[in-house]
Structures are given as C-alpha cells and as structure tokens.
Amino acid sequence: MPDDLNWAIGGEAGDGIDSTGKIFAQALSRAGRHVFTSKDFASRIRGGYTAYKIRSSVDRVESVVDRLDILVALTERTIDENLDELHDDSVIIYDGERTEMENVEIPGDMVGLSVPLKRLAEEAGGAIMQNIVALGAACEVTNFPIANLDSALEKKFGDKGESIVENNKQAARKGQEYVAEEYDYEFRYDLDTTDDDYVLLNGDEAIGMGAIAAGCRFYAGYPITPATDVMEYLTGRIEQFGGEVVQAEDELSAINMALGAARAGARAMTATSGPGIDLMTETFGLVATSETPLVICDVMRSGPSTGMPTKQEQGDLNMTLYGGHGEIPRFVVAPTNISECFHKTVEAFNLAEKYQTPVFLLADLSLAVTEQTFEPETFDMDAVEIDRGKIVDEDEVESWTDERDRFQPHFSTADGISPRALPGTDGAAHMSTGLEHNALGRRTEDTEIRVEQVDKRNRKVETAEEQEDWDVREFGDSDSDNLVISWGSNEGAMREALDFLEEDGVDVRFLSVPYIFPRPDLSDEIEAADEVIVVECNETGQFANLLERDALTRLKRVNKYNGVRFKADELADEIKASLQTEEVQA
Amino acid sequence: MSSEVRFTDFKSDKQPTWCPGCGDFGTMNGMMKALAETGNDPDNTFVVAGIGCSGKIGTYMHSYALHGVHGRALPVGTGVKLANPDLEVMVAGGDGDGYSIGVGHFIHAVRRNVDMTYVVMDNRIYGLTKGQASPTSREDFETSTTPEGPKQPPVNPLALALSAGGSFIAQSFSTDAQRHTEIVQQAIEHDGFGFVNVFSPCVTFNDVDTYDYFRDSIVDLGDDEDHDPTDREAAKTKILDADKEYQGVLYQNEESVPYSDLHGLDSNMADIPDGAPEGAMDLVREFY
Numbered sequence: 034m035p036d037d038l039n040w041a042i043g044g045e046a047g048d049g050i051d052s053t054g055k056i057f058a059q060a061l062s063r064a065g066r067h068v069f070t071s072k073d074f075a076s077r078i079r080g081g082y083t084a085y086k087i088r089s090s091v092d093r094v095e096s097v098v099d100r101l102d103i104l105v106a107l108t109e110r111t112i113d114e115n116l117d118e119l120h121d122d123s124v125i126i127y128d129g130e131r132t133e134m135e136n137v138e139i140p141g142d143m144v145g146l147s148v149p150l151k152r153l154a155e156e157a158g159g160a161i162m163q164n165i166v167a168l169g170a171a172c173e174v175t176n177f178p179i180a181n182l183d184s185a186l187e188k189k190f191g192d193k194g195e196s197i198v199e200n201n202k203q204a205a206r207k208g209q210e211y212v213a214e215e216y217d218y219e220f221r222y223d224l225d226t227t228d229d230d231y232v233l234l235n236g237d238e239a240i241g242m243g244a245i246a247a248g249c250r251f252y253a254g255y256p257i258t259p260a261t262d263v264m265e266y267l268t269g270r271i272e273q274f275g276g277e278v279v280q281a282e283d284e285l286s287a288i289n290m291a292l293g294a295a296r297a298g299a300r301a302m303t304a305t306s307g308p309g310i311d312l313m314t315e316t317f318g319l320v321a322t323s324e325t326p327l328v329i330c331d332v333m334r335s336g337p338s339t340g341m342p343t344k345q346e347q348g349d350l351n352m353t354l355y356g357g358h359g360e361i362p363r364f365v366v367a368p369t370n371i372s373e374c375f376h377k378t379v380e381a382f383n384l385a386e387k388y389q390t391p392v393f394l395l396a397d398l399s400l401a402v403t404e405q406t407f408e409p410e411t412f413d414m415d416a417v418e419i420d421r422g423k424i425v426d427e428d429e430v431e432s433w434t435d436e437r438d439r440f441q442p443h444f445s446t447a448d449g450i451s452p453r454a455l456p457g458t459d460g461a462a463h464m465s466t467g468l469e470h471n472a473l474g475r476r477t478e479d480t481e482i483r484v485e486q487v488d489k490r491n492r493k494v495e496t497a498e499e500q501e502d503w504d505v506r507e508f509g510d511s512d513s514d515n516l517v518i519s520w521g522s523n524e525g526a527m528r529e530a531l532d533f534l535e536e537d538g539v540d541v542r543f544l545s546v547p548y549i550f551p552r553p554d555l556s557d558e559i560e561a562a563d564e565v566i567v568v569e570c571n572e573t574g575q576f577a578n579l580l581e582r583d584a585l586t587r588l589k590r591v592n593k594y595n596g597v598r599f600k601a602d603e604l605a606d607e608i609k610a611s612l613q614t615e616e617v618q619a
Numbered sequence: 620m621s622s623e624v625r626f627t628d629f630k631s632d633k634q635p636t637w638c639p640g641c642g643d644f645g646t647m648n649g650m651m652k653a654l655a656e657t658g659n660d661p662d663n664t665f666v667v668a669g670i671g672c673s674g675k676i677g678t679y680m681h682s683y684a685l686h687g688v689h690g691r692a693l694p695v696g697t698g699v700k701l702a703n704p705d706l707e708v709m710v711a712g713g714d715g716d717g718y719s720i721g722v723g724h725f726i727h728a729v730r731r732n733v734d735m736t737y738v739v740m741d742n743r744i745y746g747l748t749k750g751q752a753s754p755t756s757r758e759d760f761e762t763s764t765t766p767e768g769p770k771q772p773p774v775n776p777l778a779l780a781l782s783a784g785g786s787f788i789a790q791s792f793s794t795d796a797q798r799h800t801e802i803v804q805q806a807i808e809h810d811g812f813g814f815v816n817v818f819s820p821c822v823t824f825n826d827v828d829t830y831d832y833f834r835d836s837i838v839d840l841g842d843d844e845d846h847d848p849t850d851r852e853a854a855k856t857k858i859l860d861a862d863k864e865y866q867g868v869l870y871q872n873e874e875s876v877p878y879s880d881l882h883g884l885d886s887n888m889a890d891i892p893d894g895a896p897e898g899a900m901d902l903v904r905e906f907y
Contacts, residue, residue: 063907232906242902248891251702253694274896275886277701282727286694289687293698296685297665297706298889301698319688412903414895437632455889456683456699456706462661464677464684475633475678 036090038175038222039100042164043073043084043114044107052189053105053164054085055404057171058233059185061089062406064178065227069094069525070404071598073114074343082110091225094405095370095525096601102222103174105167109137119143122221126170128163146170146216153207158200165201169208177224179209232409236374236400236522237262237304239412240330241270243378244302246417249328250276251294251301253287255309258342259401260332263304284309288316288329295325296465298424298455300382304330304394307340307349314356317391321361321490323465323474324443324451326385326422328378329353330394332401333521335596344596345398347521350575353393354550360487362494364388365549367395369506369524372411374400377547379417384501387422388493389453395549397570399522399598425452427459439463441472445485449492494551503553509543515612516562518555518588520546520576522598523568529601530608539609549576552583559584566591566611570598589614626655629664631681637672638746642819642830645793646740647676649817650709652796653803654682659707666709667696669716672747672821673740676711690721693728693737700735702888704879707807708735715745718754718774725776729783732811734877738803739776740793740819743828750824760827776816777858777869781851786811786875788854789868792833793819798841798866805868811875818864833864840867849873 042054051072058068066089073084086101088094101118104111106127112119119125121142127134129147139145148170150163157166165186172179186201234242241263244252252271254264268278276299281287287303294301305313310331320327333349335341353365364384368377374396385392425433433452434440440461444451451472454461465474471482506524509517509531519527524545534541542562546552559565559580566589567577574590581588591607593599599607629651637643654664664682668674670689677684683706687695696710717725717739728737744762745751752765755776759768780788787809791799799817806813818833840846840857846867847853854870857863879885 230907232903234906238906245902246895246899248896250888250891251698253698270902272883273898276888277882277884279697279701281694282723285691286724286727289691289694290698290701292687293667293685293695293700294702294888295698296683296695297699297702298887299702300888300891301702316688316691323685409903409907414899414903417895417899419891419893456665456703457663457887459662462664462681462683464666464682464686466677466686467688468686 036092037094038089038102038224039086039098040089040103040171041073041084041086041101041115042105042107042167043082043111045081046083048107049164050083050085053168054087056185056189057168057182058087058404059188060182061087061224062231062233063184064181064224065229065231066091066224067094067231067406068233068404069096071097072402082108082114084111084114089224091227096529097598098602099600103171105171109134112137112140116140124174124220124222126167126174144218146174146212148208148211150208153211154204157204157207162201162204165204166208169205170212172205173209173212174220175222175224176220178226179205181226230409231406232412233404233406234371235262235402235404236368236371236396237332238266239371239374240304240378240394240396241266242412243375244382245271245274245276246375246414247300247379247382248419249300249302249382250274251291251299252276252303253279253281253290254303254305255281255284255287257306257309259334259398260304260306260309260330262401263330263332284312285315288313291327292316292320292325295327296456300386302328302330304332306332306334307336308338310349310352310356317357317363318359318361319467320391321363322467322469324389324490326389327391328381328385328394329391330396333395333397341596343398345570345598346594346596347397347570348575349395350549350571353395362490363391363393364497364551365393365395367521367547367549368400369521369545369547371400371403371405372407373547375412383418383420384497387420388450388497389422390493395521397522423450423452425454425458425461427461430454430458430461435473439473442474443470443486443489444472445489448496449489450496498551503548503551505553505555506545506547507543508545510540511542513540513542514563515539515541516558516565517541517543517568517608518546518565518580519568520549521569523570526599526601526604527568530605533602533605534608537605537609539612541608552579554583555580556584559586559588564612565589566608568599568604570594624655624660626652629654629661629680629682631679633678635679636675638823640822641672642742642793642821643672643676643740645796645799646738646817646819647679649791649793649796649799649803650711650738651680652800653807654707654709656800656804657807663705664707664709665699666711667692667699669712669721671713671716671745673711673713673716690716691724692716693721693724696735697728697731697733700733701879701884704885705887710735710737712739714739714741714743714753714755718776722754722774722779726779726783729780729785729812729814731878732786732875734811734879736803736806736813737815739816741776741816742819742821742825743773744821744825746821746824757827775858780814781855781858781870785814785870786872787813787868788858788870789815790865791815791817792837792866793817794830795866798839802868809871809875811877836864837866838863840865840869
C-alpha cells in the first residue's frame, strides 16, 4: 500500500483548476514522486464545480482512493462536494478575504488555512496567479521543496517569457511564506523526494504518441470529449514526422478521410467517443470488406445519446464488437492502463496492416483524463516494431495477377490475407468496393464467390487467433480460488484493491484482459475458480456476457455506471461483498 | 510513360450496365480522355466513387479506385490525396450522392481546396432507385415519391461552391464530348479543388431534363468572348440566373493555393521507417 498524499484543487469551471492541478502534478513528478490524477466534475448541486485530484507517493500509484488530505478550495461548495473524502487531519487552504469565503466553516477537527490568495497574487504581479499562491502554500504544508514547483512553472510558462515565470515563482513564494509566518502548525504531511526522473502523461497523449511511434501519418477527427486530447496531441507533432491532422466537418467525414489515406498506403487513424462512433458505424463495413487497415479509437464516455460527456463508462464494447449491419471481421483491443495506451496503439497499427482489417482501440474516459507518472523507459521507442503485412512491390505484382494480368487485391489465400498493392505501384491498378466483390475487387452476386470472400475475410481472424499472443495480464495470488476479471481502465483500481483485500485476509487472482476480440479463452481459469467476479463500468455487464458465453457458465458481476470510475478501497469492499453473496444474480 | 498513355488505357474490361444512351457514358469518356491528356496513367490515378448509377464508374474505368459509402466520396478522396500528393485523384458522384446525402462534405471539400477533381453526373433524378426526385429536380417534377413535384427549389450546386469559396467552378454537357473533355482537363490542371457539374441526362426516368432540352438551352461560355472566368462577380450573376444552363468554366481563382501547399505536404505518407521514427524519443522527453 503506498504511503500516499491525496491533494486536490476545486472551484468553478473557468477558475483554471485543470492547469493548476497539472502544474502541481508536474512539480511532484519532478521531485521523483509518482502521481496519479483524476478530474472530478461531480455535480450534486448544480453545474460548474470542477476539481483536479492528485494522489502521490514515492511508490507507484495506480488508482484514486476515497481520501483527501489537502484541499485547495476556491469555493465553499468545493468543501461540501468533498466532505465524504475529507478527514480530521485534512488541511483546507482557502482565501478568507474573498467575500463568499468569509464565513466558511471548517468541518470537524480539520485545519483551515485562510491564505489571501488574491491579494498575495496581486502583490506578485496579478490576481490571475492566485492559484499559484495556493500551490506555494501547499508546498509549505507538505514540507515540499519549492524548487520543484519552480521547475514546473518554468515548463508551463517558459514560452511566455521570463518575467511571467518569475512572477509566478514569486506568487508561489508569497503563499509559502504566508503559511510559514501566520500559522504555527506542525503539519503531519511530509513529501519525500527521490532522484528518479518520471514522465507525466495521460491516456490520450499516450495514444497519440503511440500512433506517431507506429508510423501513423494521417489523422482525421472531429473534436469530442474525451477524445479531443488525441487530436490536440497530434496537432503540431505529427507534422514534424511528415504527417497531417485534418479536422473534418463531422465523424462521417473523419473516418472516410482516414479510410482514404489508408487506401493510399498511409497508416491512418481517427479517434472519437460514443456519439461520434455512432456516425462512424456507417463506414465500418466498407473498411472491413475493402480490407483496408484502419485504427478507429473510441474513448468511451457515459452514454447513451449525449449521456454524461465528462463521466466514465465502458458502455461501447458491444458497439465496437457488433456495430454496423451485416457481419464483418474486426479486432477490438482495449488498453488497461496509460502506458498500455501507447503499446496497444502500436499493436493496433500492426494488427490493422497485417490482417487488413479495422482495429478498434477501445479506451475510456478514466484513461484519457488521468495523468500518471512512468519511468521514461516504459515508452521504449527502440523496441517499437513495425509490421506492414503483405504489401507487394512492382516486382511482386506479377505473382498476384490473374490470367489476364489483372492484380487481385482480394485473392483468396490460405491464411485469408491477400496481397496489398499501394496506389502508384506499376501494373497493380485495381479497385475495391463495399459491394460484395470477387478477387479483382469487382462487384459480384455469384453465390460461390460470395461464400469464398466471406470465408476468406473471416479466415484472417482465425489466422490472427493462431499467430498472435492474446495475453491476459495477471496479478494477485495465482493459486486463489477467487478470480476477478476486468477490462480497460479498471486494472489500476483493482490492483490496489488487491492490497486492501490482502490486508483483510482475502486472496484473489486478478486477470486484466486487454483483448476483447479476438480474446484469450479463459474457460479453464473460470472453471478452476470457486468464485468468479467480472468488474466493469457499465450496467449490463457487456464483457461478463461474452465470458459467460465463452465458458458456458454464469459469473458474478460488479458493475458501476454512476459515471465515476472505481476507486481502489471501494472496489475492495465490492469484491468482498460479492464473494459473500451466495447466488449469482440472474 | 505518359506520352504513350491513351484514353482507352483507363477503360476497364468490364462493360457498363448503364442504360443505353445514358449520359454517364459521355461523362466517363471525357474523364478518361482528360486524364490521358494531362499525362496521367492508371497506376498513378485514384478514382473515388459514391453510390448511385454514377458510383459504378470505378468499375468501368481502369485505375486505382474505391467505390465507397453513399455520400462520402469526397472525404475519401481528400484522405487519398493528402496521404500521397503524387496521385491524381478524381472523385465522381451523382446529384444525390453529392448534393443530398453528401452535401455537407461538398461544401467543406470546396473550402478545403484539396488539389483533386470532382465530377458530378447531374441527371436531376434518382436513377438507380428507379426514378425519385433528386436535390436538383425541378420544383414541379413529378416522380413516384413526389407526385406533385418536390415543391422545393432545386439546389444550385454552382452557387453552393461559389459561396463556399470555390476556386474552380465549371459545368459541362456529357454529350458535347470535346467541350466536356476540355473542361474536365482544365479542372484537373487547376491547382486546387476542380469542380465540374456535368449535365448527364437519364434517358429512362427523366423526360424533362433531356438531351434535347440541354441542346436547346445550353449557353456555352466558350463562345462568349466577353466572359472572364476570373471575374467572381460576373460568375455570381451567371450562376444565380436560374433561366440559363451554362457550359464552361464559370469561375477560376488563378491565385488558388491548394491544401497541400498551404500545409507543406509534399511527401508520400506511405513511406515510413521500420521502427519508431528518428527523434521519437523526444516525444517521451517532452513529458518530463
């Protein structure tokens, strides 16, 4: 169990909550501390409240917990919103000189530090820096070397000029000094530092970085929460590698642009979330039947319809697995943590080109909006391997032409994978179409060819099932009779839940599954266990339904669909409760 | 190799199933001739087709081609061209594909000004589904789904293109082989989005907008010595004149800078290294 500090800043949307939180997370990372952040848009009273939370430790942190140690409250409501997580040793930093904060009551035995954030910021050069004053105060409370905050401020404001950086440093010092001079507490928080260098990034950024590493050169998308960060990350970066980001007029266009680029031979992708994936569904079948390699990323959020755009859910599994009319081969890969967002993106591009299929990269909001620290070696660019599959050059074209020298882009091979000639290859001009087609890519309704082509496309999946490693990630006690299975971002909370459970004497074997289709066959593991619980952020248990069908049995489920991700301590309690339940609910 | 290319090299060995007399024959022949005239060959040409009678063109021509989803041909063409600027991209569609289900893409493709050619076979009818009103059908054009006519003004595609900042706006008549070919050729040679609306009569379902009608009403701007295609105001007046059926280049912006030039895209994105690109580790270091 990490010896952790849980810190948050909360206020109204527009108060600069996100950027302030990110600066503090950066400072902690610079100090060689691990960081795991989350964004809290909880709306118990009315819209507008927002918070950025940081869990930090010298050990790795993989989840959020229900405990808040230090809270920078820009509004009174911020305190109310977090009462559940605050405790007697919590410290609340607020600006008692603000009219609306004058009469703030600090609950219980908590320490309230009234710091004139606005006034001190103005002294340092401008009220806009009041959040930075609060960060300085937080440094004092946690005995945290302010040089790390300086370093984060340099990174954040460096391109705005030296005086801006200096003013911010000054603002931080004013906050620090104010607390030191005005309050004579022995704070119980002491943030150790280490010499380790970490990088700090979120899941969308990891996906974008993975795409560039994998050779993706074309991205088309339409902005949508929480996938926009993928597009924003790539913009300005992919160009440096000869690529381009196009903001399309809608998702219908975005996926078709990406499809066009992929037909031209580029590694191409698009990313979206629920409402956008609905529109893209129209083109899934064309991608699959024209056998075009394409990576389609869905960063899931709460649905249906507009749903809860800034809330967590894993509700699109069925959509990516079954979406679209007719039957098409496709792969669905779901990264289980932020570093895996990078690795699985690289893998998705290789799978797409090797098998000439659409590959769905199914991420979720919790991955997208969480910043987490990693050793830089986690993203080892030298280890990135590119497999472009069966691309043929002009010398090889001849071996794939028919008796009339026509190239056959959908030739029915033993492994189902056809030769692929990129446009511009001499002697290989060919078409493809969403109509059922023959080996030449031309329309046919011939019954035998229809069956041959359907079988050929599906054979690619069989080939992939045999040739690729569809691994699970295993944690916990491998001999335990209690088996927990999850997919996507639940891995982090569940890994920490294992620690809580162990403390309570409950042993659990945990399998985190990054592949939805094809997926590992867990029948033996399920059969070997006495209790099997499937954890996922949706109401109907979409993944549990698949596993039940695979193993022909009923499984227990822990589902959460209130829009908030699982927290480690909460999940441990849910697992315990589920283990104590006799029957599997129908 | 280009000097040896003949227009018939762009013809596939598949016989068209268009109705005998369909305007699309002439439209396609002109496209093939224009491609050959501009020094292209089938191996560097990419044809994107939508859905409808016009969508079959990818099968009847010989080139790299994709016959896609209804209405999305322009986005596909955009992706192809940006990914590999060396390819000659020709997008073909009909009035339903381009001005109804795909009209949103049409406007934005015009704005984006990607260096490709868009040929719309406008027959003012839905032919493949056997005769329903299209967005360019006349207000009183009676069809199976509009027994008293659509009672809506037809879309004016040239006006849409002009208002969206179109840099090359032209119209031709499929049976006027020489002029049609010339105009498509000019569209190909244009630096930017070359748009040609082609009157391509449907002999089976449209008994109003017929060959005879167009022959009688076409005003060829090629015969008008006063016509200056770079004069946008003059183009506007002509385009908004609902009583005239013009043939020719109505407007061309000679200062047009295509998307790829504006964005500095000049390499084939298909060419990537065997591993992560050089400098990729800098992406990681950015996150320190």
